[in-house]
Amino acid sequence: MLCALLMLVLAVLAGCQQPSGGGGDGDGNGDARRTTPAPVPTRASGYGVVFLGIDECSSFGRESFTEVPCTSERAAARVIARHDGRAGEGPPCPATTDFVLHISEQRPSADEDGDGAVPQGYACMRNLEPPHPGDPGGGGGPRTIVGDCVYSAGAGEVRETSCDSEGEGENGGRAPEYQVTGAVERRSDCPASTELYVQLGGPYPVGCARPL
Template structure:
């Protein structure tokens, strides 16, 4: 039995930039669309995939990537708040002042954008990851060039990214089932495991590990083995 990360869809082709449309501070020189993409339940690191070596069949996790809407003119900064864009729906996000009624999360950290989602590791307590990308041409087409990543924590008391809560990126203290998919520790049973470590090699797992789950290679992911202990 082997485990592997949920395969990510191939990145969209990057449209060629025309020399005449090079970025400029002057108005009218660049027509661009800045868009946000949120990964529901933070499928980047938390979602795993089990594959049967004999049949080649697989069952994927619940992680999904949704398109999103326009960002306000400036870049995101740590401490900024945001929420669903009222003009574009719940899958689109925009900035709000933290005391505005539309604000639902605060940025714990702002990280570089990446075409390799597995390489993005947000801080502990991150409930959602929002990818900011820019598409040249001013169209509403999905995709674009990743520019930055917003690691957000809910302003409400609902924090699926906390260790053991069943969501967020996989961290020590979370629980997984026997297919290496994250579950809430409160619902763990006899065939489930608690994450004691996330390491590169099985030999690096800490004492108490009863099931070192070797994952298939994923570019940028900082670990290849989930050290499973008694849940």
């Protein structure tokens, strides 16, 4: 009796198997192809998948910030570039970056996307609304670019300030003394009217500045 039951079970299982070739949609794989799970993307775009990925938004505050949907009333700035590692060692932010968020490495035991870690990196941010200190003449941003204004801070050092600033008392700004009018490879490429050379970095590292 036991042998008969075993033979019956084997017969039922054999009847459920699919043929190894032919059938299906004509590619020779049959239903086996449909049972293969699709790979899960690990760097997909969209809120919450990659921490502060490109085109995602952060809340207010540079010392304490969170990632929020760009449609949220808490959204303050958008990521325009994102790099791993330290800001001083990686690619520079785009010229009109308003500020940089430095992201510390985190390795939680569990997280929403399941990757288990947020690597150290930095996000180049652009405010969703004006003001934009990273714009030419805006008086801020991580980079000095053509159109920006500077003042002498002593000992061969200059600092950026808004081109519209009228001096102490206006948002704490200093009155501009020079404006960067061009970016060149060498000092000798600057026009004769240049009175100050400003270090810019990038492929054209010399800024030619004229007095205001």
